[in-house]
Amino acid sequence: MTLHSCIRLLIVLLLFCSLSRVETTQAQPTDNHTVTVTVATITALQVSSGSVNLSITGAGVVAGQDLMTTVDESTNLVWGINSANRKITAQTGLVAQNFTVRVLAISPTQGSAASEVTLTTAAADFLLNVGRSSGSCGIRYTGLALASQGTGSDSHTITFTVTTQ
């Protein structure tokens, strides 16, 4: 074999190897895919279990005073809301009421309490600015009766609702 033919052979070999090298670097040292995270609109609201009894017994009533009251703070409300601009309202299902019940949010961990409201069948603001939050608050119920209203009982089903503020 002459020097010329050896050089030609070398060139051919180098060319072959170079081509092979180019081809094999296409073997993937990396790969990727897309991972999509979706979060649904979630609204979770829960009142602590148990019934609330507001009893006006006359104990401590001052003679000559018509208005009698009683207070209960034994229950609370917890929520988780991932929508913006939300509030919580309260209403009762009892249309004909003999006596008055007021409700107030106490010590909310998120948002702000609305003013104390008298429960009716129309939704009234209970908590404001609770959008995109998770929190809790106590519920203060106040029962009111006038001596002139006599005796009796009211049974309320109270509903709390998350709604757009």
Place this chain on the structure above:
Amino acid sequence: MPRFLHSRIVPIILLLFLGTVEELASQSITLQGGNQTLGITTGLAGSEPVAVINTASSIDFTKANVIQKVTVQTSCLGQRFGLKVVVTSTTLGTPAAEVTLTNGMPATDLVTGVPKRPPGPNNGSCSLLYTASATFAQGNSAELGNDVHTVTYTILAQ
């Protein structure tokens, strides 16, 4: 001189190139399972939305002439929610700790100590577990859009 070239140098050069070719070709990684979607749909009052997991993806990879590792990184512009990945099992190497995937993160180890060859099989695989999470404060996709990650896995010399 020509005879010497032919009988000694040419085979050596050929072997060297073939060796290089073989090593480059062995640095291979392939994701199995395609694109994935993780949907968070429930939450607990007073707590947070319930995280979801996805185990539909795995990685196939090959040994090389050096000890290797697998890294992971992601690109997700405007990322709002949480996403983590961890290797639950691997046939070669050692799983690293769970990795929190955040936009623009540096490549982070996912599997280390993939042995060089030989001995043993040349191919390995590992199973992936993604965990998506969110807080109520982070909002929802209807208002803010989805997080779309391009998650990249790389095998390289350790």
